[in-house]
Amino acid sequence: MKKLLSTLLACLVVAGSLSACKRTTPEPEPSSSAPEEPPVVSSIYQDGAYSVKYSVPAGDSTLDYLTISVLDDEITVQDYGFEPYENPDASEPADESEAAVQPEPSSSSEPEGEDTEPVDYAAEIKSAYRAADGDLDTIEPVEGAEEHSYRFVRMMRTALESAKEGNTSTVTIGTRFLDGNYEGRMESANRDGWQEFVTLTVSGGEITEIIYNASGEEDSSKLITEDSELNAQADGPADYYPAIAQSCLDNGGDFSKVTAPTNGGAATKTFGKLMRALTAQMTSGGERKIAVSRLADGLYTARFADFDENGWKEYVVLKIKNGKVTVDEFDAISEKDDAARRSADTALSDRMREATGLSYSDAVSALVNNWEKAENDVTQVDNVAGATVSSNSFKLLVGQLLATAAVEGNAEVPIEVERLPEDAEE
Known part of the structure; x- marks a missing residue:
């Protein structure tokens, strides 16, 4: 009997030991097939309202302004347009009762003697922005309001930079152009095998240097102003290319006022195409080096x-x-x-x-x-x-x-x- 009791006690001790071992075994790891938590998407912009305005007037003597709102990275144009520029140095104060000025439509496209509604260029520019799905690099400039189109792009870029930082203070743009070095080159050579180009420098919002020349189609190191045959007589490319650039500088960068020098009529037209394309970059803050089509709109x-x-x-x-x-x-x-x-x-x-x-x-x-x-x-x-x-x-x-x-x-x-x-x- 005593032997049987001893055997039972020994079995109980072993069973208790096994039970204790089971209690200390770590819990199994969760199955790898369990659903993972979705990644947290961080916002690019901070919610709020962001405003930008110009203090320097456009060519039509108006000032541009823009306000956007951001909510969960969704961007909405809240307020955009132009207002009359009140020149503090003018002898007579501006009429405060005058409605906000829009650029006048081109008279050449309107029949004489007919009353036409003024074009709402601000609405046209906002439509172009929507058509580009907000892509500032692909917005088509509105005909008749090209400068305002470029200004809109620059104000949007500025507002979005503020939105990244959450800075809701109004930003004032005090220069017409964005500082930097710019180059425009015709995308192909002309009939005579020359490819015209313009390089210019903007400092303090103003154009300070313009270089206008043309390189050889087959040898890009060859310049038209250094071609001995073309410059054998007076009034050759060595004379009229620099004269065109200087005329633009003398007119404050306004290429539309450039006077064509002797023999430089065709070169002046090409210069205008290059400068028109470069103006878009200098005003909107886009690319600094561009190829320009020879074709006019x-x-x-x-x-x-x-x-x-x-x-x-x-x-x-x-x-x-x-x-x-x-x-x-x-x-x-x-x-x-x-x-x-x-x-x-x-x-x-x-x-x-x-x-x-x-x-x-x-x-x-x-x-x-x-x-x-x-x-x-x-x-x-x-x-x-x-x-x-x-x-x-x-x-x-x-x-x-x-x-x-x-x-x-x-x-x-x-x-x-x-x-x-x-x-x-x-």
């Missing part, structure tokens, strides 16, 4: 000088904006009725569709699509199968337009182009 028309054997005269209308060329229209006028268009001739389209599988309108749509793929290079436009003659006519008209009127900025009068011999008709 506008709506241009080119047409053939005569009718073809079937009584049609093709024409093309191009819209150029910031160097981008869009085909606005490509069609043909009837010799019998100048109001009739080839695209509206259903009988002709039916015959063309039977012969080639596509109508005239189909061919035009395909041509426009090929143009967009060619990125402004008419030599890269593919012909449309079944519309070879129309394709060649399109390329000839576009090529002549881009080589002449669009470079010169002459959008007033359509240019006339001589036909090339045609091998076949569609």
Whole structure:
């Protein structure tokens, strides 16, 4: 009996020991399949209202102002516009009852004798901002209010910098231009193989130095002002290139007031294109080194000088904006009725569709699509199968337009182009 009791006691001791071991075993780690906590997203901007204004007047004697609000990184334009500039040095005080001034629309685009509503440029600029989805680098400047468009971009950049720091104090911009070194270069060489460029320095908000020259297309170290052949006589590039730059400096950086020196008419026009593009950068605080298109903004028309054997005269209308060329229209006028268009001739389209599988309108749509793929290079436009003659006519008209009127900025009068011999008709 005693032996049995001893055995039972020994078993109880062992069981207690095992139980104690189980109680000290660490809890198992949670399964790796358990959902993780979502990462905490930090805000770029601090909530609040941020205001920026100009103390230096724009070219139309108005001052720009802007207020934005930020909530959870959502940016809203609360208040934006221009107000009359009250010159403290003026002999007569400004009329305080006068409404806020907007830049006047260009008179050249309005019919004489008709009353027109003034353009709300502030609303147009805000629309451009929304169209760019808030991307300050892609905002299209509003025609007629380019300077205010550039100022808007700079004020937005400034307001957003304040929002990063949470600084809600109003920031006053006291200079027209942003200090720095800027360079603008034509994106391609001219017909004579020279690529014009402007470098300038802005200090204290003012342009302090301008260098205008042109480098060789094949040898960029070769400058037009140092070319011995071109400068063999007086009034060569060595004279008029520096004269153009000096004239701009003498006029406070206003390139529109530059007087073209002897033999420097074409160089003065190119200088204006470069300076217009650079002004956008200097005012808005964008890139410091840019390529500039040779093409001037506008709506241009080119047409053939005569009718073809079937009584049609093709024409093309191009819209150029910031160097981008869009085909606005490509069609043909009837010799019998100048109001009739080839695209509206259903009988002709039916015959063309039977012969080639596509109508005239189909061919035009395909041509426009090929143009967009060619990125402004008419030599890269593919012909449309079944519309070879129309394709060649399109390329000839576009090529002549881009080589002449669009470079010169002459959008007033359509240019006339001589036909090339045609091998076949569609």
